[in-house]
Amino acid sequence: MANLIARSALSLAGRRSFSVSCVASSKDKGKGTKMSDPTFHATGLEKYELLAAEAGNDNPFDTYLIRPESGMGDSSKMPILIPSLESSRIVGCSCESDYKEVVWFNLPEGEPQQCDCGVYFKLFKHDPLKGRAAN
DSSP, X not given: OHHHXXXXXXXXXXXXXXXXXXXXXXXXXXXXXXXXOHHHHOOHHHHHHHHHHHTTOSOTTOOOOOOXXXXXXXXXXXXXXXXXXXXEEEEEEOOSTTOOSOEEEEEEBSSOEEOTTSOXXXXXXXXXXXHHHTO
């Protein structure tokens, strides 16, 4: 009985054949066809980045490295200014040029705060899209 079932299954598998081709052709070769907008399909952070790029903001998360001018951060009267949308931000200071680790600390809004190496930082409110909306 099992032999009969196996034989009929193998004979059916042998008769049912199919082929798949990945080659496609078109007369107009894509002329006049429109692809859908990638912003329509994007979700989450990817969509936020695409919308920010359309608005002219190439740094929506304020992740660029800030290189201060010489003399900035030496005193509380001339702190390194850190932009933020929130009332506090985590800041990393490399302290010395040959120092291999980054010193991280929370920088609240208000008075300038001093790092362990003596450099002063001050947080200020900044919306990256606000200044570009007028353009």
